[in-house]
Amino acid sequence: MRAIILLLTGCLLCACGGGGNSNSGGNTAAPGNLCQRNDINAQVFCALQQDYLWYRDLPASINPDNYASPSALLQAVAAPQDRYSFVLTAQEYQDRFINATFFGFGFSSVRSDNNSALQIAFVYDDGSAAQNGLRRGDKITEIEGVSVSQWLSQLDAGTISSEDIYGPNENGVVRNFIWQKPDGSQLSADFIKSDVTTNTVLHRS
Structure with missing residues (x-):
């Protein structure tokens, strides 16, 4: 598909x-x-x-x-x-998938159906998110002590930008994330923004 x-x-x-x-x-x-x-x-x-x-x-x-x-x-x-x-x-595509570099926490996500969480689409092995245990299929429920649903409602209303959620695109920026594993267990860690070498083959079995 x-x-x-x-x-x-x-x-x-x-x-x-x-x-x-x-x-x-x-x-x-x-x-x-x-x-x-x-x-x-x-x-x-x-x-x-x-x-x-x-x-x-x-x-x-x-x-x-x-x-x-x-x-x-x-x-x-x-x-x-x-x-x-x-x-x-076009530049983001070139950087992420061709040049194999990415700046940030090292994950990509989509909204859950009810906007209550961010469903993880993929994680780069070299990023802070992966190194702290975030995996594809996990759901981020809270960032910096604020629920994802609250962040997204403010984002949709135009009262905040994505930088308010994730911080400026600067090396060393830290944000605390809480996420839920598919088995229902919950984890928390501080993710740090940095240059990430991407694994462009995102899944293998």
Whole structure:
């Protein structure tokens, strides 16, 4: 099954702002017309129409300017069963999967169905998260003493940015994480941001 990884050539666009404006009005456009536009949000929706596994579930018309970033647009239009698709800049893709370098705690996650946790999609062996026992399939429930559900509600409301949750992208930044294993046990550790050499083969059996 093929979901989609969207690669953008522009600068990184976080949930706090970016691609378009936040107007709630405006005319909607048919997907075919959006492919003639050069703005990032329109190009993202055009790519979804062409390559998305659940393309039949996409809205028939849409106004990309209603979404503050490509990630916000994707989250709004993605099929309910889609827990896999995400947005990367071209440079992020190059750094993470081609150059095999990554800066951060060394994990990637998706939201759980009820936004109560962050489900771990993969961990890099060289990162602080893996070294402290975080594994694929675990669920992060708390960061810096604040529940993930509370963090995500503030993030969606636009009152905070991802930097408020994870800290600035600086070497040595520490955040405390609490997570739950699939067997229900709970662990806690401080993760430290650093340059991580990535294992681009993420699973083997």
